[in-house]
Each structure stands twice: as C-alpha cells, then as structure tokens.
Amino acid sequence: MHGSEHKDGMHSTxxxxxxxxxxxxxxxSIAIVGLMVGLMIGRLTTPDPIELQRIETLPDGVAVWFNREPQLHGEIIDGAVALLFNAQGTAQRxxxxxxxxxxVRWKVQKSDKGLLLNLLAARPLRGEWRGATEDGRWRLQVSLREE
Structure with missing residues (x-):
C-alpha cells in the first residue's frame, strides 16, 4: 500500500x-446545568447577613437589636466600653x-471587621453585657456604671 489513495475501497486511514x-x-451541557443548579441552591441556602436594627437607650445603658446573633467582642479600654459586632448597619450616635x-455618649461606626459601639463618659465606666433572643430577634443589653 503506497500512499493513502482509494484502491478498491481499502486504505490505511x-x-x-x-x-x-x-x-x-x-x-x-450537563456540566453547565449542574453548575447553574449548584449556584441556585447555594444562593437559596445562604443566610441573610446580620444587621443592626436599632439602639434603645435605657436608664442604665443601651439595648442593641439585631436580626440574628452576631459574633461579639467587648473590652473596657481606659474607662470606655467598646463592643465589636460582626454585623452590618449604619453609623449612629x-x-x-x-x-x-x-x-454617656455612644457612637456606632463601621470598621473593617464589622460595627464598633463605643460608650464614653467623663468618668471611667464599667460595663456588663448580656444577650438573649426576644421576639425572633437578638437583643444585647449593655448595663453601665461609673467606677
């Protein structure tokens, strides 16, 4: 067999x-459909972001309301109470x-890790905070007293 030309219908290719x-x-198409279904399921199962809903002033502190329980880190720094929430919201004072x-002045400001609540007075403050679920929302009550 020389070359690849047809000879009686037989050749090597x-x-x-x-x-x-x-x-x-x-x-x-199966891969694309699977990807799209996975993205839709992921979007449906992603929880809503944690949001600051409102702040109420109380006689001895503040009550901070969220739609769900956020991660919380609190410290007393040089007589000021600082609470960092892993949440979204608007700046308030x-x-x-x-x-x-x-x-006592309070201020909520955005930070790179969430929301920062500062409570500041002319004299050093001590603060205690506790949270609980109420009416399907999460409430953090901060009780303040002077040193």
Whole structure:
C-alpha cells in the first residue's frame, strides 16, 4: 500500500464520519446545568447577613437589636466600653443619662471587621453585657456604671 489513495475501497486511514460528535456537547451541557443548579441552591441556602436594627437607650445603658446573633467582642479600654459586632448597619450616635444624672455618649461606626459601639463618659465606666433572643430577634443589653 503506497500512499493513502482509494484502491478498491481499502486504505490505511479510516473514512471521516460526517455525523457531528454529540458526546462532548452532551457532557458540556450537563456540566453547565449542574453548575447553574449548584449556584441556585447555594444562593437559596445562604443566610441573610446580620444587621443592626436599632439602639434603645435605657436608664442604665443601651439595648442593641439585631436580626440574628452576631459574633461579639467587648473590652473596657481606659474607662470606655467598646463592643465589636460582626454585623452590618449604619453609623449612629446618641446620648443617655445614667441613674445618677451623668451623661454617656455612644457612637456606632463601621470598621473593617464589622460595627464598633463605643460608650464614653467623663468618668471611667464599667460595663456588663448580656444577650438573649426576644421576639425572633437578638437583643444585647449593655448595663453601665461609673467606677
């Protein structure tokens, strides 16, 4: 056999199949459909972000309301109470009076790790905080007193 020319229908190379190759298209479409279904399921099962809903002033502190329980880190730094929440929300500020008539200013600001709540007074403060679920939301109550 010299060359690849036809001689009585026999040669060393097979004849090209004129039909389209459907197997790679089928596998590609199955992969795309699987990816899209996975993205939709992932979107449906992702929980809502944790959001600060409101802040209430109390006679001895503040109550901070969230839609779900956030991660919380709190410290008392040089007489100021600082609470860091892993949540979203808007910057706010306000003022409250303690039972003895002293003014305390509070401020919520955004940080790279979430929201930061600062409570500051003219005299050093001590604070205690506790959270609980109420009415399908999460409430953190911060109780303040002067040193």
């Amino acid at each position: 097979p004849i090209d199949d004129p039909r389209p190759k459907l197997w790679p298209r089928f596998l590609g 306000g003022e409250l009076k303690l039972a003895n008539g002293r003014d």
